[in-house]
Amino acid sequence: MNILLLGSGGREHALAWKMLQSPLCNTLFVAPGNAGTATIAQNINISPLDFEAIKSFVLEQAVNMVVVGPEDPLVKGIYDFFKNDAALAAIPVIGPSQHGAELEGSKEFAKKFLVKNNIPTAAYDSFTKETVEQGCAFLETLQAPYVLKADGLAAGKGVLILQDLAEAQQELRNMLVGEKFGQASTKVVIEEFLDGIELSCFVLTDGKSYKVLPTAKDYKRIGEGDKGLNTGGMGAVSPVPFADDAFMQKVEERVVKPTIQGLINDNIDYKGFVFIGLIKVGDDPFVIEYNVRMGDPETEVVIPRLQSDLVELFIAVANQKLDETVLSVNPKSAATVMLVSGGYPEDYEKGKVITGLNKVEGSIVFHAGTSVSGDDAVSAGGRVLAVTSYGHDYKEAIKKSYQNIALLHFDKMYFRTDIGFDL
Ligand code: ATP
Secondary structure: OEEEEEEOOHHHHHHHHHHOOOOOOOEEEEEEOOHHHHHHOEEOOOOOOOHHHHHHHHHHOOOOEEEEOOOHHHHOOHHHHHHOOOOOOOOOEEEEOHHHHHHHHOHHHHHHHHHHOOOOEOOEEEEEHHHHHHHHHHHHHOOOOEEEEEOOOOOOOOEEEEOOHHHHHHHHHHHHOOOOOHHHHOEEEEEOOOOOEEEEEEEEEOOOOEEEOOOEEEOOEEEOOOEEEEOOOOEEEEOOOOOOHHHHHHHHHHHHHHHHHHHHHOOOOEEEEEEEEEEEEOOEEEEEEEEOOOOOOOHHHHHHHEOOOHHHHHHHHHOOOHHHOOOOEOOOEEEEEEEEEOOOOOOOOOOOEOEOHHHOOOOEEEEOOEEEEOOEEEEOOOEEEEEEEEEOOHHHHHHHHHHHHOOOEOOOEEOOOOOOOOO
């Protein structure tokens, strides 16, 4: 079949790499893709948000399936766009409907969904400009640290965790009245702080049944010891050693099953990935957030561990026959380390030539922010490459990635040397 994958990051390179291993995949198009996907698939210069251009392309090229990498097209309703168009309705889109995508698009929607379905999560309330004073009063009933979350998508920057009450009240005003995050902060969720260790659980669902994919832990901060500014993610490992069978059984019973049942109860069309951000408090899982697509860089460790045919799984998702498939997972660990542009996540330069790609042995280099320039791959974003390796445990996998990173270079390349330090 002909498949169109939307997106341009390391996540999409990993999804493309895996789909191309399937005998069911004839031609893979990636819109817009990067220098990595260009070497294995056909990049096309279309924005994942230009639904009309996607429609024309899909019809011209007889595309049989669309796989959506990032959240934006989902939150903007690409699933519904296909479903409601007579010419496109028969072409499956792997991803949730716009209604389902609200689990990521609106933190208040997600919190309501969690509470309604009795899924463990931090206690919360939400406020608007009109109720800002009630919000300040609510903060007084909580203990530090205070967690303020802009309701809408804010590129991972919309969550503030503050130690001081007065500062938290001021920031609440800045968000609601001062529109600190624009439209995204017209509503703010205030929630109880949960003290624990974070991990991510990934689920593939056809809207009726589900498969729990391998767990992963990512490292969000720019600096060693997980200090400094937040990034899109500096590395990841899978599986997560502290998510043992007993814990994962709790996750499945208390979180995954009620999540899928909640979608069914609310008639939410959902055929795609659910990314559940968890925090382990003591021995118990609590949900921090839902995302409606795979994580990046978690995809670069989760997908390489799948032994099942990903295209076959996607077809089963589209036909709601996931319960008839078997998910097989490589028992080895996988780790990835992100190579980023110096200065990221603040200002950084692009267009730096990447060398050493052909010297790498025993790791997979997934491209993130790269593009093709003549015969070279050059940096084109903050996060540039994800170097993934397997090992008998995460330490061996990480070591392999660092050995290969020594062979790679671009001007002002930076990476963390402590991925997995807290496991
Ligand atoms: P991202 O896009 O970076 O995943 P986000 O902006 O969607 O994040 P959340 O995942 O809800 O927002 O929160 C960001 C981070 O803030 C979490 O990864 C976690 O470290 C911290 N956090 C959020 N809620 C809580 C909480 N209730 N208690 C403790 N820490 C929290």
